[in-house]
Amino acid sequence: MEMINVKINESYTQVPEGTTILQAASKCGVHLPTLCHMDLKEFGITNNASSCRVCMVEVKGRPSLVASCSELVKDGMVVTTDSLRAIKARRMSVELLLSNHPKDCLICPKNLECDLQSLAQELGIREIKWEGAQMNHEKDQSSYSLVKDLNKCIMCRRCETMCNEVQTCGILSGVNRGFDAYVGPAFNLPMADTSCTFCGQCVAVCPTGALTEVNNTNLVWRALSNKKKHVIVQVAPAIRVAIGELFGMEPGEISTGKIASALRRMGFDAVFDTDFAADLTILEEASELVHRITHQGKLPILTSCCPAWVKFFEHQFPDMLDIPSTCKSPQIMFGAIAKSYYAEKNNLDPQDITVVSIMPCLAKKAEAKRQELTKDENSNVDIVITTRGFAEMMKEAGIDFANLEDQPFDSLMGESTGASVIFGTTGGVIEAAVRTAYEWITGETLEDVEFKNLRGLEGIREATVTIGDMDLKIGIAHELGNARKMLEDIRDGKSHYHAIEIMACPGGCIGGGGQPYHHGDMNIIKKRQAALYLEDQGKKKRKSHENQEVNRLYQEFLGKPYGEKAHDLLHTHYVPRERI
């Protein structure tokens, strides 16, 4: 690759052709502020809108300033980033953004997590010189997952990049022009009426409070203080390797035991693990896979744990609803068992039980409200909060999370195996299924449970696993754009897989829309993934069918995996939906 010379302030450096001024400056140790720019390198996701103008620099010989995030370095270029003119221009860009921004930072859901707020601090802005017209959009609170407050939108277009290019959902687009321009769905429909999957990746990258989540933490406090309610809680696997970040712990520090302690302190009547339901899911899903293989059923089978993915195929591939597994997701299976088996065991009226879920996900909030997943007007899962919401509640309650002692989950629905822990990462669900399917099909003990060829962070991966005399061909995709490619291959008859795992978010649930904000640092996602595999490694039991509490559930209540009662409680169906 051709190297070119550039001078940034007082430093001379050589960079490969195609390097932006921003990258070259970073190489010289010069930090430039950015806002709309987003480069999630490891995932190949970039947003190059160049719309915010907060990274402007001077280039010798050019009459006007240039946006360093998108301007490529040319040979012999002389760049000045610290002249008064450049500094003033960058500051003015932020002042202009702030001039029609609601300045309610103290009570904004993004307070202290907002990139615009940090930038105003970084650039030392202490007054807004311009007072102009204010935007006056109505807040969209139509869905169970997202809140869209366009008055806080700075038109960085990051959400559009995630929605259109990465997830290929195409819900969000720039609408109108000039001051009236905004980002929104077709015909300015409420988000609930679009084919939005509620994956929440727009929320994960929004630099301001324009896109946030529906916050249900108050409902949890209210349930906990209601003496008539028996309130139980489940925690998804991806939480335990991420929540520490919000309490000053290192990304990827495992805090499973601290989570159990904290929930008990908050007053939940029973503290359970979604991992238990993940093991249960594997028993059902592996049974379904074996059933489809031995009965010449439809292949490939697609996982159905991810509610954003489920909604995606209902809207985008309504002609292919017979391929995904009929298994409910672990969150919903947990709710169904809590309101039946758990209620029976504890002599409780299901109506008096409130099931709270802590999920790394915004789509889980909408999933819990799906009509076919609720029974007798009682949702199987009543309230869903995110990793962020859980941290908020602990802070309100004055819980010093980082220094909590480790405690176990309660028994009956609290046991988990290593297989269920890795549900939180791309590749994990299918690896867990393979561990069980292997032993069921061959009747032999699987000695080495780690299927390294199923792991990684590439968007689309494939591997062949030999089980007895059968070569099981497996496909894995995360991010919905990659899922789309897999689905199109199936539709075109080009797919040769037996089983495919799909997760909507980058990296799987570890990169979910409800997780602590990564602020563009994808190393955090890698560390969360490594931590899940580490937790799996430390488990004595690493195969779902070794989970004693799950086995007891079948013996005492459900009967056989994939049997009649299991079908009634743990399986679901899908509905074709319009694409808009």
Add this chain to the structure above:
Amino acid sequence: MSQPELQLEDSIPATTDLPMEHYKTLASYIGGLEDKKGSLINVLHKAQELFGYLPKEVQLFIARKLDMPAAKVFGVVSFYSYFTTEPVGKYTISICMGTACFVRGAEKVLEEFKKELDIENGETTKDGLFTMKDVRCIGACGLAPVVFLDDQVFGHVTVDGVREILKKYRKEHEHAD
């Protein structure tokens, strides 16, 4: 790419008041395009030429036919002021509100049109004959205040002149029938 080929009926709403032959013409126009995704603006022009405006159902039809998100179609329609999502009248009256026209009384002219037609700026008369809108400077400042009626220019328009202009076009319309 591998989206199953949509039938004409798949993309038309179950009930529609719009003429079916326009949908058919538009579908065959789209069918003849080499680069479908790159032709959105051409398709929108064609559709507006056929239907007279671009209501939601026509935008959705185009989105499905081009295998493109409806949000993107809507984004482009909303960006260009040429495209309209409301039906427009047989004649479009454009009143210049540029600086020169403004100081020479364009606002009074606009008010007179509003009064005579009994509509607000940007609206269409109930009989579907006139749509009225204000425009920025059209570069005919020497004739200020200027009014355009489709491509016909009227200069030095006075409040009394407004009635004359409307009379002329109402007459033309009657004769056309």
